[in-house]
Amino acid sequence: MSESRKSWLAAAGIVVGVFTVYMGSLRRDQVDLGTLQAAQSGSLSGLRADRSTTVDIPIAAYFTMLSEKLKEAYVEPVTDDQKLASGAVRGMVSSLGDPRSLYMDAAEYAVYLGQQKGHFEGIGAYLDLEMAAPLNTRVIADVAKPSPSAQAANSMIPKLTVRAVVPGGPADRAGVKIGDVVDSVDGLWVVNSDELDRFRKLTRLVAEKKAAETELMALRKVLQPKLEKSILPLKARDKITIGTSGALGIVWRRGSSLLPTSINRAKSEMPGPKLEAGRLRMPLNPAGLDALKPLLTPGAKLTLDLRNNPDAAQSMLLPALELLAPKGTLAEIRGRGPVSTRPVKVTNGSQVKLDLTILADSSTGGSAAHLATILKARGLAKVVGNMPSHPYVEEHYSLPDGSGYSLVTGKLSPLPIAKGGKA
Amino acid sequence: MKPIKGLGLAVLILALYGFGYTWRDLQGGSLPSAQAVGSLVGVTVPSAPTQPDQQVKQAYQRILTSYYRPVKSADLKYAGMGGLMAALGDPHTMFMEPKLAEDFQTSTSANFVGVGARLMKEEGLGAKAVAVFEDGPAYRAGLRINDVIIAVDGKPVGDIEVDNIVSRIKGIEGTTVRLSVLRGGAGKPLALTIRRAQIIIPTVEGKVLEASKLGYIAISSFSEPTSEQFDTVLTKLEKSPIRGLIIDLRGNPGGLLDSAVELVSRFVGDGKVVVRMKARGDRTSEARTFGGVERNFRYPIVMLMDEDSASAAEIFAGAMRDYQMATLVGEHSYGKASVQTLFPLRDDAFAKVTIARYYLPSTKDISRKVDEDGVYISGGLAPDIKVEVPADEPIEPGKPEKDRVLREAIAFFTK
Numbered sequence: 001m002s003e004s005r006k007s008w009l010a011a012a013g014i015v016v017g018v019f020t021v022y023m024g025s026l027r028r029d030q031v032d033l034g035t036l037q038a039a040q041s042g043s044l045s046g047l048r049a050d051r052s053t054t055v056d057i058p059i060a061a062y063f064t065m066l067s068e069k070l071k072e073a074y075v076e077p078v079t080d081d082q083k084l085a086s087g088a089v090r091g092m093v094s095s096l097g098d099p100r101s102l103y104m105d106a107a108e109y110a111v112y113l114g115q116q117k118g119h120f121e122g123i124g125a126y127l128d129l130e131m132a133a134p135l136n137t138r139v140i141a142d143v144a145k146p147s148p149s150a151q152a153a154n155s156m157i158p159k160l161t162v163r164a165v166v167p168g169g170p171a172d173r174a175g176v177k178i179g180d181v182v183d184s185v186d187g188l189w190v191v192n193s194d195e196l197d198r199f200r201k202l203t204r205l206v207a208e209k210k211a212a213e214t215e216l217m218a219l220r221k222v223l224q225p226k227l228e229k230s231i232l233p234l235k236a237r238d239k240i241t242i243g244t245s246g247a248l249g250i251v252w253r254r255g256s257s258l259l260p261t262s263i264n265r266a267k268s269e270m271p272g273p274k275l276e277a278g279r280l281r282m283p284l285n286p287a288g289l290d291a292l293k294p295l296l297t298p299g300a301k302l303t304l305d306l307r308n309n310p311d312a313a314q315s316m317l318l319p320a321l322e323l324l325a326p327k328g329t330l331a332e333i334r335g336r337g338p339v340s341t342r343p344v345k346v347t348n349g350s351q352v353k354l355d356l357t358i359l360a361d362s363s364t365g366g367s368a369a370h371l372a373t374i375l376k377a378r379g380l381a382k383v384v385g386n387m388p389s390h391p392y393v394e395e396h397y398s399l400p401d402g403s404g405y406s407l408v409t410g411k412l413s414p415l416p417i418a419k420g421g422k423a
Numbered sequence: 424m425k426p427i428k429g430l431g432l433a434v435l436i437l438a439l440y441g442f443g444y445t446w447r448d449l450q451g452g453s454l455p456s457a458q459a460v461g462s463l464v465g466v467t468v469p470s471a472p473t474q475p476d477q478q479v480k481q482a483y484q485r486i487l488t489s490y491y492r493p494v495k496s497a498d499l500k501y502a503g504m505g506g507l508m509a510a511l512g513d514p515h516t517m518f519m520e521p522k523l524a525e526d527f528q529t530s531t532s533a534n535f536v537g538v539g540a541r542l543m544k545e546e547g548l549g550a551k552a553v554a555v556f557e558d559g560p561a562y563r564a565g566l567r568i569n570d571v572i573i574a575v576d577g578k579p580v581g582d583i584e585v586d587n588i589v590s591r592i593k594g595i596e597g598t599t600v601r602l603s604v605l606r607g608g609a610g611k612p613l614a615l616t617i618r619r620a621q622i623i624i625p626t627v628e629g630k631v632l633e634a635s636k637l638g639y640i641a642i643s644s645f646s647e648p649t650s651e652q653f654d655t656v657l658t659k660l661e662k663s664p665i666r667g668l669i670i671d672l673r674g675n676p677g678g679l680l681d682s683a684v685e686l687v688s689r690f691v692g693d694g695k696v697v698v699r700m701k702a703r704g705d706r707t708s709e710a711r712t713f714g715g716v717e718r719n720f721r722y723p724i725v726m727l728m729d730e731d732s733a734s735a736a737e738i739f740a741g742a743m744r745d746y747q748m749a750t751l752v753g754e755h756s757y758g759k760a761s762v763q764t765l766f767p768l769r770d771d772a773f774a775k776v777t778i779a780r781y782y783l784p785s786t787k788d789i790s791r792k793v794d795e796d797g798v799y800i801s802g803g804l805a806p807d808i809k810v811e812v813p814a815d816e817p818i819e820p821g822k823p824e825k826d827r828v829l830r831e832a833i834a835f836f837t838k
Contacts, residue, residue: 017439024443055770059483059500060476066507066518066774067475069766074511075703075777084507085475089482091506092499096490335491397485399478409489 063088082401093405099129099158100394102234106402111242113396113404116313116366118270118283122241123248123263124169125176126310126363129158129233159192160233160240162252164310164363169268174261178362180252185239187249188231199223270308279303279359284312284368289319296323301355307385309368314395317367321346324356324375331374333393333410342410344374356380360387366394370412377414479503501772513777515763521771537593538600539622540566542585548605549573549580550588556625564617566604573612574603594619623648626678629656631663632823635833638663639821641671645678645735650685650716657718667836668720669829671727673753673820677734680710680762686739688712690720690748697742699786700762700779708779724749725832728806730799733757741783741804751806752832758791758802808835 057065063085071078078084090103104112111121160182165172182190199219205211231239239248243265252259273291274281280295282288282304295302321330327349333342358381360372369390375381391411398404473481483503487496501520508518539559542550549572555562574580575591592600598619603612626649629640638660642649680698687697693714700708726740726749737756743749762779782788791802810831812818819825823833
């Protein structure tokens with residue numbers, strides 16, 4: 001064996017060796033995180049804190065250190081490590097200030113998972129947290145200084161808007177409509193971004209001498225009593241969507257009018273699949289897909305009713321696309337950086353040509369909205385109805401105590417036809 | 424020979440792969456978990472529930488790598504630690520990240536480098552000195568109350584917010600700042616050069632209410648120098664013939680417990696219980712007054728409080744009432760019946776932890792009770808004379824004509 005051949009072999013050996021170690025660690029990232037993304041982003045870059053001037057204590061060690069401190073010093077005995085861990089997760093997730101990335105306690109998480117399957121509690125409505133611009137906390141605190149609810153409000157004051165109503169459910173029978181906003185629950189005003197935002201803007205205008213102080217005082221006089229009897233939006237949503245007994249007095253805002261209602265909490269279900277005159281009401285779940293399969297004959301003229309799917313599970317997107325789209329990469333989910341972009345790839349697909357129309361409105365959310373968006377962009381279906389854009393891809397994870405959290409992991413964007421091949 | 428070579432190579436490759444797979448465990452000085460090994464070879468090992476610290480780590484890494492917007496790792500870590508401490512449901516047990524911890528220390532030791540004056544916006548001109556601390560460098564250089572600062576280091580400050588004016592005046596200890604000052608009547612501004620120095624913020628301010636011949640002392644918080652400042656102010660007031668004393672604790676959020684004990688020692692004799700503390704496992708301790716600082720009060724004392732009077736302020740007021748030294752006027756106090764300690768952490772952050780609950784000498788528990796939405800139900804010290812102030816009534820504390828609670832207190836002395 002010549003010398004040069006030997007060194008080439010050695011070099012190749014080193015490369016293969018390093019590559020193997022790397023592949024091993026990559027696989028471990030996948031196993032630990034259980035997400036596709038970690039594998040694609042390659043290394044877990046950015047895990048180190050970026051403050052070189054201070055001591056950097058890794059998170060797990062920090063958790064242990066603080067838990068020990070509390071066990072040793074806190075005035076009551078501390079025994080429940082799980083409570084502390086869930087609290088830490090809650091703290092991290094809430095710091096994102098994102099109404100779609102939420103920590104949920106066990107009761108909230110159970111309802112969240114149920115809603116994805118069409119099972120509802122409470123008044124039988126899906127309520128969205130709509131965010132306004134982030135708020136200046138100090139101003140809120142100023143409005144009603146001692147009110148702890150205002151202090152707890154932090155910067156996150158979304159408003160509660162109805163996005164779907166279970167047909168025939170308690171809210172439906174009480175006349176609640178999509179787009180209604182919760183103004184108060186059992187006499188407690190739902191702290192609401194619009195009005196606090198108005199206060200903030202007015203405060204700034206007064207400071208800049210562009211508005212009269214009397215105007216500010218007048219608004220403050222309106223807001224103060226409201227804040228004294230108030231409830232935070234997330235808590236109000238719990239009251240409205242959790243539980244199967246008891247009546248709630250809810251006042252709704254529709255346009256400029258207020259509608260008082262009294263609604264009993266009860267179990268309710270989104271309707272299952274139903275075919276009527278070439279129109280399939282399709283819940284985006286396994287039963288819905290089963291109902292769809294026999295209808296997929298070449299040239300069939302079909303209307304898919306995707307309304308009343310407010311939060312269809314992310315896992316249903318690919319199975320649905322396999323039935324309705326040809327194979328290929330149809331869309332991308334874009335995460336934080338270019339490395340975290342994942343393809344939405346149909347492996348087998350369907351070659352059956354359909355004359356497909358989709359009915360969608362604001363009750364079409366989650367993967368149902370993604371399905372409609374992709375089919376439309378690929379020229380595979382017409383979408384009828386006013387569906388707001390829902391590009392966010394939301395995953396959810398559970399913790400051992402039954403609580404869990406949702407996390408937005410990317411934004412879906414359909415790929416144009418030219419790139420994906422034949423249309 | 425060949426097959427053995429090939430086998431050896433395969434084993435080597437497998438070993439390297441395994442090394443890569445377990446690298447992070449080995450780095451952390453531990454062996455990989457059974458679950459991790461199991462999933463490598465395709466076997467699902469029934470998982471023992473993930474350890475709490477690992478759950479936190481997993482969520483942390485997941486958010487950093489998977490969340491769709493960039494997140495700063497240090498911020499995320501501190502938010503997690505904040506959540507951990509909030510999980511106990513005690514509003515006073517909290518995590519303070521390094522920056523916050525620094526601010527907190529500044530406020531409890533009451534020192535900052537400035538010139539020793541309190542300023543208020545004077546529209547269009549600059550800032551008016553509403554208080555000039557008599558021991559401070561500004562006073563020594565000639566700044567007096569009601570002077571209007573119109574320029575700092577030669578730059579006009581007419582259209583600058585007062586916070587910014589203050590930060591221009593503050594600076595490094597020992598350096599100087601030049602102020603142009605307008606004083607009532609004088610047409611030409613005065614030029615003052617002031618050397619910046621450590622300032623001890625007065626927490627005690629007093630005056631004689633001439634019309635009623637009462638002493639009035641407002642204590643804004645309890646910090647290290649509070650009791651000495653109280654002595655100084657009171658000695659000055661007692662030069663006038665006062666027939667009673669009003670101590671204003673409204674808005675006083677408390678502070679150092681020792682400071683409250685020192686103050687109570689001015690009023691009652693040596694060795695009296697000021698507060699009892701119950702810590703973990705019913706370990707109890709007491710804070711008692713000490714001798715040598717008692718003063719002779721020949722007149723009645725009234726204390727003013729509101730819902731923002733908390734902690735050390737409540738201990739002070741509660742103990743004074745329990746020893747029948749004072750009458751409480753105003754609204755119920757906040758009801759903070761617990762003691763916290765700051766534990767410094769290795770990265771300059773702090774853990775503020777409730778280590779004990781306190782009880783007044785009369786053994787009353789005054790802790791605040793709230794409903795699930797945080798709305799007040801009960802707790803705090805109940806006033807002897809309740810005075811409610813309408814929410815939209817403007818107040819200027821310390822001015823009887825614009826201070827309803829103070830008027831009621833004055834009325835108490837005339838009865």
